[in-house]
């Protein structure tokens with residue numbers, strides 16, 4: 001029986017050498033003995049006796065167990081069956097499909113929209129909302145805590161319903177001795193002191209969609225008359241950050257070809273406005289849109305992400321918080337050894353519910369006839385759910401089979417895949433280099449923290465990584 005190299009990605013951090021072991025999504029520090037084994041196998045296959053000339057049997061056994069080295073007999077991972085009944089944890093409730101802004105790039109209203117809202121209710125009513133909450137509690141049996149994220153359209157256009165849902169869901173959780181947690185995403189245009197006070201008093205997490213300073217933000221985040229929304233939201237955001245005392249406030253930035261100043265945007269949102277965390281995501285679009293980011297643009301974004309990641313590391317080594325959530329989300333997944341069968345929780349532990357009560361795999365598919373999985377009053381059609389999950393499973397994505405980033409990426413967002421390739425199960429091959437580059441940066445940051453301030457990694461033990 002001969003040995004060969006297994007599947008891993010080598011990286012270094014803090015002056016130490018590490019391997020990311022792809023089949024198990026583990027991180028392994030390389031010592032000189034293990035390095036000698038890998039150096040021997042990098043020259044070609046070797047017998048056990050030949051390896052024993054380079055290292056002791058225990059080291060060879062450890063490397064084999066971690067699948068860093070393998071035998072030349074083909075090892076095929078057994079197929080992973082879909083879970084029969086995956087308990088729900090998060091419901092994204094689209095309280096309305098109406099919005100008071102007209103952002104051109106919006107996946108819900110823009111040129112690449114998948115929603116077909118014609119003939120459906122524009123605002124959710126309490127009957128549908130309470131049935132949605134009932135559905136969440138029934139389908140999450142066995143879990144102590146559940147989460148509701150309020151979404152739109154513009155969420156606050158249906159604020160009266162939000163309050164009723166919070167009361168109803170809290171009572172339900174209390175009756176069942178369970179925990180409930182709420183958050184919402186908003187464009188911030190309708191925030192008032194009374195709403196902010198309510199959100200703070202009820203410990204509701206808030207994410208504000210905001211694209212940077214006035215020049216960047218007003219490129220796309222405009223009212224129907226074309227006027228930018230920055231001047232309206234800036235004082236409201238300041239008030240929110242000052243007065244919401246119970247949860248940290250998060251900004252979510254959509255990057256476009258015309259707004260790629262990651263560093264300037266981060267500094268404005270963090271230092272000038274005072275957001276606790278800022279997360280960036282490239283616009284989801286077909287490639288021929290003017291605001292789509294091309295490969296050169298993605299390289300620039302990756303360089304700037306690298307600068308912020310280095311700052312993050314400096315903070316982490318001092319034990320301080322840094323607000324770049326793209327790093328902390330990935331570090332959390334690395335620390336928890338996340339090894340995904342699917343890119344995210346869509347149609348597994350998470351569903352989106354539209355104003356009509358239709359259930360979608362996530363908020364981005366809400367109101368789309370093509371992607372409806374069922375209704376809160378009748379439940380999910382298992383055949384449709386299985387079809388969605390089977391097509392999105394990493395094991396059927398042949399393009400991803402040799403990619404070291406697959407435990408975290410698993411092919412990328414189902415919605416983006418649909419917009420780009422017309423198939424929710426298609427891997428997002430247009431940004432593989434970017435994903436691998438970013439994963440490598442995060443691995444190096446992780447390695448450096450593990451080597452120089454390992455206590456900091458405790459932050460990530462319980463932290464839930466972003467969906």
Ligand code: SF4
Pocket residue numbers: 397399400401403404405406409410411412427428429431432433435436
């Ligand atoms: S989509 Fe690309 S980066 Fe993601 S797992 Fe597949 S090959 Fe890797």
Ligand code: SF4
Pocket residue numbers: 343344345346361362363364412413414415416467
């Ligand atoms: S990654 Fe994409 S498919 Fe998954 S929850 Fe987010 S938007 Fe939906």
